[in-house]
Amino acid sequence: MPVIQATPDTLAVDTHAHVYTLDMPMSGEAWHQPPADATTEQYLAALDANGVGCAVMAAASIYGDYNDYMIDATRKHKRLRTTVIVEPTTDPYVLRAMRDDGVVGIRLQWRSLKQTPDLDAPEYQRLLRRVRDLDWHVHLHDEGARLPPAMARLEKAGVKLVIDHFGRPTKGQGTQCPGFQAILRTVANGRTWVKLSAGYRLESPRVAAECARELLKHAGPERLLWGSDWPFAAFEDKVTYADTVTDLKAWVPDAAARARIGGETAFRLYFA
Amino acid sequence: MESAGESETKVVDALVVDAHAHVFAGDMPVVANPRHNPDYAFTPEQYLAVMDAHGVQFAVLAAGSPWADYNDYMIEALRRYPRLRGTVIVDPSVERYTLEAMARDRVVGVRLSFITMKEMPDLGTFAWRRFLRRLRDLNWHVHLHIDGPRLPLVLPHFEAAGVKLVLDHYGRPDPAKGIACEGFLAMLRAIERGNTWVKVSAGYRLGEERVAAYGRELLRTVGAQRLLWASDCPFVGDEDATTYRRTMETVDAWMPDETTRRAVFGENALKLYFS
Numbered sequence: 019m020p021v022i023q024a025t026p027d028t029l030a031v032d033t034h035a036h037v038y039t040l041d042m043p044m045s046g047e048a049w050h051q052p053p054a055d056a057t058t059e060q061y062l063a064a065l066d067a068n069g070v071g072c073a074v075m076a077a078a079s080i081y082g083d084y085n086d087y088m089i090d091a092t093r094k095h096k097r098l099r100t101t102v103i104v105e106p107t108t109d110p111y112v113l114r115a116m117r118d119d120g121v122v123g124i125r126l127q128w129r130s131l132k133q134t135p136d137l138d139a140p141e142y143q144r145l146l147r148r149v150r151d152l153d154w155h156v157h158l159h160d161e162g163a164r165l166p167p168a169m170a171r172l173e174k175a176g177v178k179l180v181i182d183h184f185g186r187p188t189k190g191q192g193t194q195c196p197g198f199q200a201i202l203r204t205v206a207n208g209r210t211w212v213k214l215s216a217g218y219r220l221e222s223p224r225v226a227a228e229c230a231r232e233l234l235k236h237a238g239p240e241r242l243l244w245g246s247d248w249p250f251a252a253f254e255d256k257v258t259y260a261d262t263v264t265d266l267k268a269w270v271p272d273a274a275a276r277a278r279i280g281g282e283t284a285f286r287l288y289f290a
Numbered sequence: 291m292e293s294a295g296e297s298e299t300k301v302v303d304a305l306v307v308d309a310h311a312h313v314f315a316g317d318m319p320v321v322a323n324p325r326h327n328p329d330y331a332f333t334p335e336q337y338l339a340v341m342d343a344h345g346v347q348f349a350v351l352a353a354g355s356p357w358a359d360y361n362d363y364m365i366e367a368l369r370r371y372p373r374l375r376g377t378v379i380v381d382p383s384v385e386r387y388t389l390e391a392m393a394r395d396r397v398v399g400v401r402l403s404f405i406t407m408k409e410m411p412d413l414g415t416f417a418w419r420r421f422l423r424r425l426r427d428l429n430w431h432v433h434l435h436i437d438g439p440r441l442p443l444v445l446p447h448f449e450a451a452g453v454k455l456v457l458d459h460y461g462r463p464d465p466a467k468g469i470a471c472e473g474f475l476a477m478l479r480a481i482e483r484g485n486t487w488v489k490v491s492a493g494y495r496l497g498e499e500r501v502a503a504y505g506r507e508l509l510r511t512v513g514a515q516r517l518l519w520a521s522d523c524p525f526v527g528d529e530d531a532t533t534y535r536r537t538m539e540t541v542d543a544w545m546p547d548e549t550t551r552r553a554v555f556g557e558n559a560l561k562l563y564f565s
Contacts, residue, residue, distance in 0.1 A: 043416060043419035084423065084424075086386055086424060116387075
């Protein structure tokens with residue numbers, strides 16, 4: 019893997035994006051109906067146009083555990099990695115085969131779930147152990163208020179943990195949201211990372227900026243990641259790729275810190 | 291079952307592919323209440339000898355419902371003999387990686403034996419849509435054995451999934467209605483759309499005069515390009531009802547010309563299963 023350096027104007031690793039085609043099988047729980055294909059080729063073109071070298075794709079809940087399209091992409095393009103959605107009972111040989119194909123973690127896409135799975139259940143404890151054995155990470159997306167108990171269990175399981183989109187602080191609470199506060203405490207364990215991404219999904223740009231400032235202070239660039247969230251599900255017409263690069267500049271004014279966030283930290287976590 | 295080496299002259303003097311045959315050991319695990327339960331073995335070696343005796347170059351082994359997803363014996367045969375391809379019975383939750391390993395072992399499709407089911411599964415669930423999509427991704431086909439009248443109930447799901455579909459035994463129309471059976475008509479329309487094939491086989495089960503009428507109607511309406519000759523050897527459950535040679539002759543009887551004969555007996559199957 020050639021290491022592509024972040025420069026003051028570009029980022030090296032986009033740690034959050036989705037690829038899919040509209041004809042893929044959708045699960046019953048689909049919360050969003052995408053308006054158009056977001057193909058691997060289109061995404062690679064977006065990366066190239068913005069000078070981004072490598073990327074990590076995120077499994078999307080709307081396609082359930084049909085991870086096949088993303089795995090096709092990581093097989094074909096060594097600059098890509100992906101997370102997957104799997105059943106807790108997935109055979110360890112299948113997980114290993116996925117790892118060999120460029121899978122780096124499992125996504126717990128819980129934000130749209132009314133009832134979240136019990137991580138203390140034996141099958142989840144076994145899955146989490148397998149994730150740890152594979153040196154994968156758990157990629158958690160949930161509402162801020164629900165993060166603390168899940169984070170506590172994942173911390174106990176000893177897995178690496180990546181939190182999406184600033185931890186999605188609850189509206190009106192900002193940096194005081196218990197989930198956000200739990201993140202600030204947990205990053206000290208050295209196995210937790212937070213994505214500065216999808217700021218437009220937060221209640222306001224001001225809240226995103228405040229969260230970013232707190233995270234820089236408590237977690238530092240070695241625990242922070244940047245992601246575009248391409249193709250900006252449900253915000254397809256409102257956000258551009260360049261906007262997401264600009265956002266990071268606003269959140270992290272220091273070029274050296276930004277280069278670490280957009281480069282070295284992500285390389286070490288996903289590509290090492 | 292006639293013994294190998296019995297035929298002196300070839301019925302079809304061209305490339306021949308048998309699109310449907312079974313191999314099994316006599317001691318394989320059988321499901322509860324099997325449709326058939328042969329008490330003998332029909333090994334790949336026995337079958338290959340039958341093929342050779344009848345000038346058949348290639349063949350597709352069909353998973354048999356008595357053994358459900360114990361495809362293992364058949365897959366061993368596929369690994370050993372490059373002249374063979376096979377279809378398997380698997381649960382819709384099967385992992386992509388398992389299917390890919392099977393593909394490397396020359397599996398080319400999945401057999402759905404709905405004919406034995408009182409209640410057919412709901413093909414609209416995510417599990418089934420995901421499964422059918424994976425088959426399409428692999429360029430496999432669905433090998434469907436169903437009674438004709440129920441075909442219209444499931445056909446839209448396969449067509450929506452965009453997966454290739456191969457129907458067994460003339461689509462098994464309702465014998466009372468024959469070519470006017472709704473299932474048969476639905477099959478003709480699906481064949482015209484280009485992603486459905488049908489085996490002209492098992493005449494000994496359906497009635498040889500009847501299937502000649504089905505065959506002629508297929509040629510008249512949709513042409514020869516989606517028709518596949520198959521023996522259904524070793525005629526499980528009705529072993530003495532026909533011979534391998536006779537399964538060829540009953541189809542050969544309604545072939546109007548050499549081009550059609552070559553397509554139905556070999557070329558179509560070679561394209562579908564071996565390329």
